[in-house]
Amino acid sequence: MSALGGPAQTGGVQQPTAIGIVGGLVLIIIALAIAFFVVQMAGLIALIGIIIGGVLVAFGVHFVPVGGAPAAMGQAPGIATGVAMLAAGAGLAGLFGGAWAAEFGLAVALAGGAVGGGLMMAITCLMVNVTYIFGMGIPAASGKVDKDPITGDTFPAYKSQGTEGHGLPFISYVGGVIGGTLGGLGGTLIYLMLLGVYEEVLPVTLNASVEEIAPVAVSLAGIFAVGMFLVNAVLAAYNITGTIEGPHDPKFKRFPRAVIAAAVASAVTGIVAIMLVGVL
Amino acid sequence: MTVKVEVGAGGIPHNQILIYGLVGSLVLIYLTYLNVIFDTTVFSFLGGLGAVAALVWGTDTIKHLCSYGLGTGVPSAGMIALGSGVVAMLLATTTGILAPIVALIVSAIVGAIAGFLANKVVRMDIPVMIMSLTELAIVGALTLLGFAVMVGGTFDFLGLAVGTTTFLGFTVESYAASVIGGSIVAVLFMLGAIAIQHSFNACLGPGEQQDRTLMLAAECGFLSMIVISVMSFAFIGFIPAVISLVVSVAGWYYTYAKYIELSKRDAYAWLDAKPILEPKGGA
Numbered sequence: 001m002s003a004l005g006g007p008a009q010t011g012g013v014q015q016p017t018a019i020g021i022v023g024g025l026v027l028i029i030i031a032l033a034i035a036f037f038v039v040q041m042a043g044l045i046a047l048i049g050i051i052i053g054g055v056l057v058a059f060g061v062h063f064v065p066v067g068g069a070p071a072a073m074g075q076a077p078g079i080a081t082g083v084a085m086l087a088a089g090a091g092l093a094g095l096f097g098g099a100w101a102a103e104f105g106l107a108v109a110l111a112g113g114a115v116g117g118g119l120m121m122a123i124t125c126l127m128v129n130v131t132y133i134f135g136m137g138i139p140a141a142s143g144k145v146d147k148d149p150i151t152g153d154t155f156p157a158y159k160s161q162g163t164e165g166h167g168l169p170f171i172s173y174v175g176g177v178i179g180g181t182l183g184g185l186g187g188t189l190i191y192l193m194l195l196g197v198y199e200e201v202l203p204v205t206l207n208a209s210v211e212e213i214a215p216v217a218v219s220l221a222g223i224f225a226v227g228m229f230l231v232n233a234v235l236a237a238y239n240i241t242g243t244i245e246g247p248h249d250p251k252f253k254r255f256p257r258a259v260i261a262a263a264v265a266s267a268v269t270g271i272v273a274i275m276l277v278g279v280l
Numbered sequence: 281m282t283v284k285v286e287v288g289a290g291g292i293p294h295n296q297i298l299i300y301g302l303v304g305s306l307v308l309i310y311l312t313y314l315n316v317i318f319d320t321t322v323f324s325f326l327g328g329l330g331a332v333a334a335l336v337w338g339t340d341t342i343k344h345l346c347s348y349g350l351g352t353g354v355p356s357a358g359m360i361a362l363g364s365g366v367v368a369m370l371l372a373t374t375t376g377i378l379a380p381i382v383a384l385i386v387s388a389i390v391g392a393i394a395g396f397l398a399n400k401v402v403r404m405d406i407p408v409m410i411m412s413l414t415e416l417a418i419v420g421a422l423t424l425l426g427f428a429v430m431v432g433g434t435f436d437f438l439g440l441a442v443g444t445t446t447f448l449g450f451t452v453e454s455y456a457a458s459v460i461g462g463s464i465v466a467v468l469f470m471l472g473a474i475a476i477q478h479s480f481n482a483c484l485g486p487g488e489q490q491d492r493t494l495m496l497a498a499e500c501g502f503l504s505m506i507v508i509s510v511m512s513f514a515f516i517g518f519i520p521a522v523i524s525l526v527v528s529v530a531g532w533y534y535t536y537a538k539y540i541e542l543s544k545r546d547a548y549a550w551l552d553a554k555p556i557l558e559p560k561g562g563a
Contacts, residue, residue: 084352084356216461218463219463222463223370226366227363231360234356261397265397268393276374280374
């Protein structure tokens with residue numbers, strides 16, 4: 001019974017089962033049909049936006065260098081915490097960054113969310129390296145590749161024996177920022193889509209003006225976005241199982257599975273969020 | 281690079297805890313409907329107790345699931361539980377008296393789909409995955425519903441979304457001064473998440489005992505209840521909020537004292553300096 005790397009770790013990537021893909025497609029189509037039935041075209045567009053947002057979150061998570069407990073002891077590269085926690089941090093920072101800008105239109109809000117998530121990861125990665133290098137006295141060395149794909153730095157001479165590498169090499173830093181940007185973008189997209197639906201339908205059902213129901217609409221969209229974000233992030237975390245160094249890690253090639261899972265999960269949770277206005 | 285998650289054998293069977301947790305939580309949340317019948321809010325604290333029942337059950341489920349080794353740490357299971365639970369719970373509040381039942385059904389569907397995706401698409405291939413994520417989603421939904429009742433006095437959407445505020449001596453309805461409009465749900469979300477993530481994460485390892493882990497789960501639940509009862513002063517009357525506070529503090533003190541007692545018992549059991557046995561086949 002081991003916690004990390006528990007499920008069968010075969011050499012190649014295990015492909016999704018046929019029943020998984022077919023079942024997933026059926027669920028997405030059902031969800032889209034319900035969305036069209038409940039809020040017509042606006043609901044359909046909102047759900048498609050939510051699915052794209054969820055896919056961005058799951059894809060972005062794979063870029064983030066996650067080290068877990070071994071990284072805390074300087075025995076593996078990456079940030080010393082779990083995938084779900086890092087994804088939640090980057091996504092929520094992005095969500096807050098984008099939410100305040102919602103009134104300036106879709107493009108500005110999405111950019112705000114992306115910059116917020118990317119900035120959060122950039123600061124985290126920087127401080128992680130400051131701690132590693134100046135606090136723990138260890139150089140950055142990847143265990144998965146011999147040469148940094150961007151800077152061309154070589155790693156084997158700096159890698160301590162018995163470790164899988166340590167610190168946060170440049171490629172991992174870049175991956176972290178890309179991951180944070182995608183996560184913040186996805187989280188904000190989910191939020192904006194839901195906010196659009198609620199601001200359109202809630203004033204009619206509650207018989208109040210848009211300004212009056214704004215707190216309810218913002219709060220509902222926000223908490224739904226957080227919930228969906230966490231479901232997608234955890235599914236991506238299950239896909240990674242443990243640690244990942246960034247886009248150069250062999251585990252990165254697993255991302256299609258997480259993208260499919262996130263699309264279906266976002267469709268299902270998204271339709272529940274949209275049905276709220278249909279039931280009310 | 282492996283970390284052992286060890287769970288103690290023995291204790292109450294999981295299915296028994298499942299039934300106690302599910303029935304207890306549903307009954308306690310439904311009992312808060314007495315608020316509507318007697319037109320009061322003194323029964324709000326029962327919602328919090330329902331949430332604690334669900335949390336104890338959820339902790340046992342997490343223990344069950346994480347013994348297979350997820351590779352992502354224990355808290356991620358709590359995160360997906362509350363994430364899928366909050367979605368189902370908010371939809372359920374719009375169905376009036378049926379809310380707890382609808383929360384159960386919708387969260388079960390969402391959780392089962394998440395488990396299906398985890399096993400068939402992400403290829404975790406863990407036998408208990410679908411069942412565990414279904415249970416965890418229900419736990420998340422019932423926990424949040426119980427906490428929402430405790431802070432707002434009702435599980436009806438309009439009751440949670442419309443508050444009252446006093447303006448120039450007149451009492452007016454306000455969407456901002458409500459449980460949902462004031463984003464109190466976000467705080468409930470984190471309080472529930474902390475309560476469900478912590479206990480097994482803290483207790484796992486050699487010598488893990490079920491009664492100690494579950495006692496810590498109840499303690500975390502009551503700790504969250506204390507914060508929620510303080511917030512409920514803004515939404516339900518003064519006397520009902522004081523009752524909630526007293527119940528939470530009393531419950532917390534009892535479970536905390538009990539937890540320390542059980543910890544001392546288990547620490548004493550190690551006094552003979554037994555070597556830590558490596559599991560067969562290595563970690």
